[in-house]
Amino acid sequence: MSDASHVSDVVLQTRDLVRTFGGGRTLFGGQKPTVYAVRGIDVAVRKGETLGIVGESGCGKSTLARMLVGLDRPTEGNITLTGSDMNDLIARDRHALSRRIQYVFQDPISSLNPRKLIRETLAAPLRYLRGLSGDALNQRMAELMDAVNLRPEFLDRYPHEFSGGQAQRVGIARALAAEPEIIVLDEPVSALDVSVQAQVLNLLADLKKKFGLTYVFISHDLSVVEAVSDRVAVMYFGRVVEQAKGRALFDKPQHPYTRLLLDSAPVPGKRGLTVEDASAELPDPLSPPPGCAFAPRCPRAQDDCVAKVPDAQYGLENHDAACFHPLNPVTSA
Numbered sequence: 001m002s003d004a005s006h007v008s009d010v011v012l013q014t015r016d017l018v019r020t021f022g023g024g025r026t027l028f029g030g031q032k033p034t035v036y037a038v039r040g041i042d043v044a045v046r047k048g049e050t051l052g053i054v055g056e057s058g059c060g061k062s063t064l065a066r067m068l069v070g071l072d073r074p075t076e077g078n079i080t081l082t083g084s085d086m087n088d089l090i091a092r093d094r095h096a097l098s099r100r101i102q103y104v105f106q107d108p109i110s111s112l113n114p115r116k117l118i119r120e121t122l123a124a125p126l127r128y129l130r131g132l133s134g135d136a137l138n139q140r141m142a143e144l145m146d147a148v149n150l151r152p153e154f155l156d157r158y159p160h161e162f163s164g165g166q167a168q169r170v171g172i173a174r175a176l177a178a179e180p181e182i183i184v185l186d187e188p189v190s191a192l193d194v195s196v197q198a199q200v201l202n203l204l205a206d207l208k209k210k211f212g213l214t215y216v217f218i219s220h221d222l223s224v225v226e227a228v229s230d231r232v233a234v235m236y237f238g239r240v241v242e243q244a245k246g247r248a249l250f251d252k253p254q255h256p257y258t259r260l261l262l263d264s265a266p267v268p269g270k271r272g273l274t275v276e277d278a279s280a281e282l283p284d285p286l287s288p289p290p291g292c293a294f295a296p297r298c299p300r301a302q303d304d305c306v307a308k309v310p311d312a313q314y315g316l317e318n319h320d321a322a323c324f325h326p327l328n329p330v331t332s333a
C-alpha cells in the first residue's frame with residue numbers, strides 16, 4: 001500500500017482498488033461465482049509522466065483501465081483525479097471528467113463506429129465536450145488530423161478504408177479532441193505490425209511533449225513498456241507485484257515474476273518478449289489463493305508465501321516488490 005497524496009503533482013491515484021464481477025444470488029437461491037479481476041491496486045501517476053503497466057492477458061489490465069477513466073466503478077477502494085474522488089466527478093459532470101481523461105482502445109478498427117465517417121467520429125467529442133460548431137469545428141478537425149499525421153481528406157472515409165495504424169491514429173485524434181490532461185492507452189499498439197508500432201509510439205511521444213500530456217500506458221509487451229515508461233508497474237493476477245522508476249525494474253528486478261519475464265530475452269530484430277511467452281497458467285480468478293498468487297510457480301516460495309499476501313510500499317521514487325523473498329531488495333531510490 002502506498003500514499004502519494006502529499007505529492008503535489010500527482011494527478012491520478014488509486015487506493016486499494018478492487019473490482020469483482022458476479023457474486024450475489026441466482027434465481028434459484030444459489031450463490032453466483034465471484035470473479036476477482038482487480039484485487040487491491042495502488043498506483044499514482046504524476047503530471048507529465050508515463051506510467052507503464054505490464055501484465056499478461058487476464059491479469060486485470062483492462063478492468064483497471066476502464067475504472068481509471070470512469071467507464072467502470074470499483075467494488076472497493078477509490079480513485080482520485082487531482083485529489084477529487086472519481087465517483088463524485090462522475091456524478092457531478094461526466095462531460096467534465098471526459099475533458100480531463102480519455103481512453104485509447106486496443107483494437108483500433110473495431111473501436112470506431114463502422115457506419116460513421118471519421119468526420120462524424122471526431123465531430124462528436126468536439127461538439128459535446130468542447131462546444132465547437134461550424135468553421136471552428138472544421139478547423140479543429142483539420143488540426144487534429146494534422147496532429148496525428150493523417151491527410152485531411154481521410155475525414156471523409158469510413159473505418160474499413162483504413163489500415164490498423166491509420167485507424168489507431170484516428171483513435172488517438174478522437175482522444176485528443178477532448179483536450180485531456182491524461183490519456184489511458186490500453187494496449188494501443190498490440191494489434192499493429194511491429195514497424196507500424198514504432199511509428200505510433202513515436203507519434204504518442206511527440207503528442208505527449210506537444211500537449212503536455214500524462215499517459216497510463218498498458219501493455220502485455222515488456223519491450224514496449226520499457227521504451228515508453230518513466231515508471232513501471234508489473235501486474236500479476238489482479239495486483240501490482242513490482243513497481244519502480246525508470247530502468248530500475250529492468251536492470252534489477254526484485255520480484256521473481258518480473259525476473260521470469262525478463263529471463264526470456266527478446267531476440268534482436270524480432271518482436272520483444274510478451275508476458276504470454278513467459279507465463280504458464282494463472283490461478284483461478286473464481287478462487288484466488290490465500291497468499292501470493294505467484295507462489296505456486298515461484299522457485300523462491302516458502303511457507304510464508306502461501307499463508308499471507310505480501311505487501312509493498314510503492315512510492316513514486318522507490319523500487320519495491322510485493323514479495324517476502326525478493327531477488328534484489330532495494331529500499332530507496
Ligand SMILES: Nc1ncnc2c1ncn2[C@@H]1O[C@H](COP(=O)(O)OP(=O)(O)OP(=O)(O)O)[C@@H](O)[C@H]1O
Pocket residue numbers: 021022035036037038055056057058059060061062063064285
Ligand atoms: N464483465 C466481466 N464479467 C466477468 N468477468 C470479467 C469481466 N471483465 C473481466 N472479467 C474477468 O476479469 C479478469 C481480468 O480481465 P481483464 O480483461 O481486465 O484482463 P486483461 O489483463 O485486460 O486481459 P486481456 O489483455 O486479455 O484483455 C479475467 O479473469 C476476466 O475473465
